[in-house]
Amino acid sequence: MKRVLAVDDTRSMLGMLVECLEDGGHTVFSANDGVEALSALSEHRPEIVITDLNMPNMTGLEFIEAARQRPEGQLVPMLLLTTETAQELKDEARRIHATGWLCKPFDPDQILGLVDQLT
Amino acid sequence: MDQDEDYKDLFFTECDELLAELQDHLTLMSSGEHGRDIVDATFRAVHSVKGGAAAFGLDALTGFAHRFEAVMDACRAGRLDVDDTTLPILFRASDMMQELVEHSRSDAPLRDDVLQQITRSLDGLVGMDPEPSAVVAADTTGQTPPAAGGEPIVVTFRPEPNFLASAHDPLRMLRGASRIGLMEVRVTGDLPPLEDLDPMVCPWTWHLTFALAEPSVLRDFFSIYDLSARIDGVPTADAPATLPLRTSQASEGPRVPTTGGGTGGGYVKSLRVPLDRIDRLVNLVGEIVITQAAVAQVLSQPRHGVEDTLAHSIEALSRQVREMQDSVMAIRAQPIKSAFSRMPRIVRDLSATLKREVRIEVSGEETEVDTSVIEELIEPLTHMIRNAMDHGIEPPDERLAAGKARDGLLRLTAQHRGERVLITLEDDGRGLNRDKIVDVALQRGLIPSADGLTAEDIDNLIFLPGFSTASEVSNVSGRGVGMDVVRRKIQALGGRCLIHSTPGQGTRFQVALPLTLAVLEGMIVEVGQERYVVPLSTVIEAVQLRDGNVERLHNGQILVARRGEYLPVYSLADLFGSREQTSARGEMAIVVDTETDGQIALFVDALIGQRQVVLKGLEENYRAIAGVSGATILGDGRVALILDIPSLIERRKLMFKHQSKHRQETA
Amino acid sequence: MSSNAAPLEEADTHHLTSPEGDDTCQFLSFVVDGRPYGVRIQDVREIRQWMRTTSLPNQPPHNLGVLNLRGSIVSIQDLRIRLGAPAPAPDDTNVIVIVQTDGRRVGLLVDAVSDILTLQRADIQPVPPNRGGGDERAMLTSIIMSGEVMVGIVDLDRVMDPGLSE
Incomplete structure (x- = not known):
């Protein structure tokens, strides 16, 4: 059982992600944008983060970049879960040390597998 | 599956919100606001629809949203100007997206040709080749051909300098790999001299040999390292793979409309409610x-x-x-906003069609109304606006000649007025042409003569069924419906319509609606053995019938004198057209305002009292019945019908017309 | 996981509706004017004693009005009239069979409920043509033989059709 932070501004997406992770027996924290995610990161110390990319207030990329500057965020795997495929965005993700790039729609088994694989 | 359906319902609800937002943002842009925030928010709205649609395997919607998103992205990046060329396309795209959402939700019809056309317009804006599919393909790595059955696969895994900083851990990777058939590990690479050693850089390359590993499992496993390692040797997929969540639909052509899970029409509506x-x-x-x-x-x-x-x-x-x-x-x-927010759009579209220049000012959008009322309101509201633009507001030249501003003004407001919401639509057009109205009404046989009609009476003639016909109105107000439809709809909602017009200066329509359709303030009356509910808003008072104030005419009609005016008195049996005498002793009546036919009185045996009643439809298990707007369950468990007196009177008039016509024919 | 549950449930309901396999079906039989009639058991929701209804305006004579059935409003049809039988004013001895098809619920007034019949599918026969014309045949989907007794199966779609609106 892992502590997972799920971040998405779309309630249905977040709901599905949280449910998938909870079904996998994990403890899930959720946040609706990057700003919330940052405080959840400090508060709950998740072992892995799965975040949407396009969100209001603070995007997934901005969040990861900020999180990597913090001690509690340095060694936590952070996955972007997005429908974006643009190479510039991926390059940006690489630059800010995102752990991985996942395409929506996600496969629940794949997500659960990755949580095991990366933590 | 069921849970997926729940999320899908939720997604559709979100789509409604996102599309309403999208409309708002586009409307703002069209009024000249091109701020980065707005363009960003517009992009996000389209993007969120796309993300959800992809997750639920709604390919047609995903594909379209993808194109739309590409255009918004270009706007966001400044590669494309938001101007008079792009905006109309964006508006149309927003409509199309709505149509696609409805299509996915309830299998509503989809205009395929329009879809194609708008898609081409969008692609044209960003110079995109019409590529067949926009569904996101899974990232695959490596170029090695698919492994022949059972042969060992060697994957080369070379971490890049950001590998450790991206929170990857080589040990964890190896541990994971051992769970999917890792047989052998070989490490190559040199440790740099100590002074050059960066503890955050991983200098080695691993050669991992897998036996009996499924290529797809390997792909899933390694794709996550894509951002921070170079990986070779993972077999590619045979076909361009889409992610496997909904494979059944992914295999079909890009333009095959999906019904979204095959559940067909019915979907559960949901509502976003503030937590407090x-x-x-x-x-x-x-x-x-x-x-x-x-x-x-x-x-x-x-x-x-x-x-x-x-x-x-x-x-x-x-x-x-x-x-x-x-x-x-x-x-x-x-908030009534979700109905109001569509109106600027309608005004814009109609301005073009009707060659009018019209601004709309909306206020009171935060006024809250029951969600059912909002849904029902859109259609009559749209029609009122059409009517005002078609018949009220003059063409620009005519306006200038009349000393008015070139562009007409529509003002749409909502406000609470007691237990009702009052919606007002004002235009500054030419006002109603009363002479013409009288002519039309006479010509159509709607009134016997214009004698004694006040200005207000004449204005109200436009609400009469049969006043407007398809041949008379333009194709905009048209489709053969007139203001009678608006009024009927509003009355069906328990509301009323008022009209006030000043020649040369404009017309004001007012619609007063109850705040909810679920509960009704009613007067409970007893007639014979039954109890009925009459909407309290229409009941003016109760009168005792005495010899002094009642006149019985020889043709059977009964009149009651009330403050010097005679009102017709009906029995419920009259109105129901039933032979048996359901009512009553004839000692008491309630005075009801029918709006259309003025005040009438209805015999009742007793007034039981005023009460809030919960409205239940008859349609659910039976069918709608003319003159009965629904039913409610009283404290003792009995069912009481809720009377729709105006429509009962309307029915009775029709019946009489029919009978007298019949008599004339047989005579 | 939830996706596994759906087919199981389906199998279960199937099992309930035909306990002895695919070839049998069950009917609730009742009496109208001395003759037995029936409806498929899976269409029956409940059975209750006659109680006073609230009558609706402008309805055909077989519509007896509406009842409150635990918060939802259900119309009551006089099956005796629909089947062409004499229909004296209902009283406490009459019974209402609440049926539901296509999500719509209707009460049928009958004289008495008699039995639950389990039959082989093969025992179900079409209704022979009625050369006299008459309404009864139109209201039946089929007939079944239960022992020596012929039972007419009521066509709920026809009975529940409220007819043209005016």
Whole structure:
């Protein structure tokens, strides 16, 4: 059982992600944008983060970049879960040390597998 | 599956919100606001629809949203100007996206040709080649051809400098790999001299040999390292793979409309409710439970002097129940904005079609109304706007000639007025042409003569069924419906329509609607053995019928004198057209305002009282019945019908017309 | 996981509706004017004693009005009239069979409920043509033989059709 932070501004997406992770027996924290995610990161110390990319207030990329500057965020795997495929965005993700790039729609088994694989 | 369906319903609800936002943003842009925030928000709205649509395998929607998104992205990046060329396309795209959402949700018809056309327009804006599919393909790595059955696969894994900083851990990777068939590991690479050693850089390359590993499992496993390692040797997919969540639909052509899961028409509506309203309800339920426990306790005690305590508790209980009812209703209340926000759009479109220049000012959008009212309101509101633009507001030249501003002004407002919401649509056009209205009404046989008609009477003629016909109105107001349809719709909602026109200066339509359709303030009356509910808003007073104030004419008609005016008195049997005499002693009547036919009186045997009743439809298990707007369940469990007196009178008139026509023909 | 549950549930309901396999079906039989009639058991929701209804305006004579059935409003049809039988004013001895098809619920007034019949599918026969014309045949989907007795199976779609609106 892992502590997972799920971040998405779309309630249905977040709901599905949280449910998938909870079904996998994990403890899930959720946040609706990057700003919330940052405080959840400090508060709950998740072992892995799965975040949407396009969100209001603070995007997934901005969040990861900020999180990597913090001690509690340095060694936590952070996955972007997005429908974006643009190479510039991926390059940006690489630059800010995102752990991985996942395409929506996600496969629940794949997500659960990755949580095991990366933590 | 069921849970997926729940999320899908939720997704569709979100789509409604996102599309409404999209409309708002586009409208802002069209009024000249091109701020980065707005363009970003527009992009996000489209993007969120796309993300959800992809997750639920709604390929047609995903594909379209993808194109739309590409255009918004170009706007966001400044590669494309938001101007008079792009905006109309964006508006049309927004409509199309709505259509696709409806299509996915309830299999509503989809105009394929329009879809193609708008898609081409979008692609044209960003110079995109019309590529067949926009569904996101899985990232695959490596170029090695698919492994022949059972042969070992060697994957080369070369971490890049950011590998460790991206929170990857080589050990964890190896541990994971061993679970999917890792047989052998070989490490190559040199450790740099100590002074160059960066502890965050991983200098090695791993050569991993897998036996009996499924290529797809390997792909899934390694794709996550894509951002921070170079990986070779993973077999590619045979076909361009889409992610496997909904493979059944992914295999079809890109333009095959999906019905979204195959459940067909029915979907559960849902509503977004501020949390504090639910909290309030939960607290109230808590209070009620406590009060109920208190009552039970009092009753279990020896019975001396408990009445006071009991009365106190019961009083508390009734207050709490009343509050709970209010809270429950508040849950269904939504700002009227979702209906209003569509109107600027309609005005814009019609301006082009009708060659009018019209601005619309909207206010009071935050006014809250029951969600069911909002849904029902859109159609009559649209029609009122069409009517105002078609018949009210003049063409620009005519306006200038009349000394008015070139562009016409429509003002749409909503406000609470007691237990009703008052919606006003004002235009500054030419006003109603009363002479023409009288001509038309005479010509169509709607009135016998214009004698004695006040200006207000004449204005109200436009609400008569048959006043406007398809041949007379333009194709915009048209489709063969007139203001009678608006009025009927509003009346069906328990509302009323008022019109006020000043020649040369404009027309004001007012619609007063109840705040909810679920609960109705009613007067309960007894007629014979039955009890009926008459909407309180239409009841003016009760009158005692005495010899002094009642006239019985030889043709059977009964009139009652009320403040010097004679009103027709009907029995319910009359109105129901039933042979048996359901009513009554003829001693009492209630005066009801029908709006269309003025005030009438209805025989009743007794007034039981005013009460809030919960409205239940007859359609659910049976069918709608003319003259009965629904039913409710009374305290004793009996069903009472809710009378729609205006439509009963309307029916009766029609019946008479029919009979007299029949008589003429047979004579 | 939830996706596994759906087919199981389906199998279960199937099992309930035909306990002895695919070839049998069950009917609730009742009496109208001395003759037995029936409806498929899976269409029956409940059975209750006659109680006074609230009558609706402008309805055909077989519509007896509406009842409150635990908060939802259900119309009551006089099956005796629909089947062409004499229909004296209903009283406490009459019974209402609440049926539901296509999500719509209707009460059928009958004289008495008699039995639950389990039959082989093969025992179900079409209704022979009625050369006299008459309404009864139109209201039946089929007939079944239960022992020596012929039972007419009521066509709920026809009975529940409220007819043209005016």
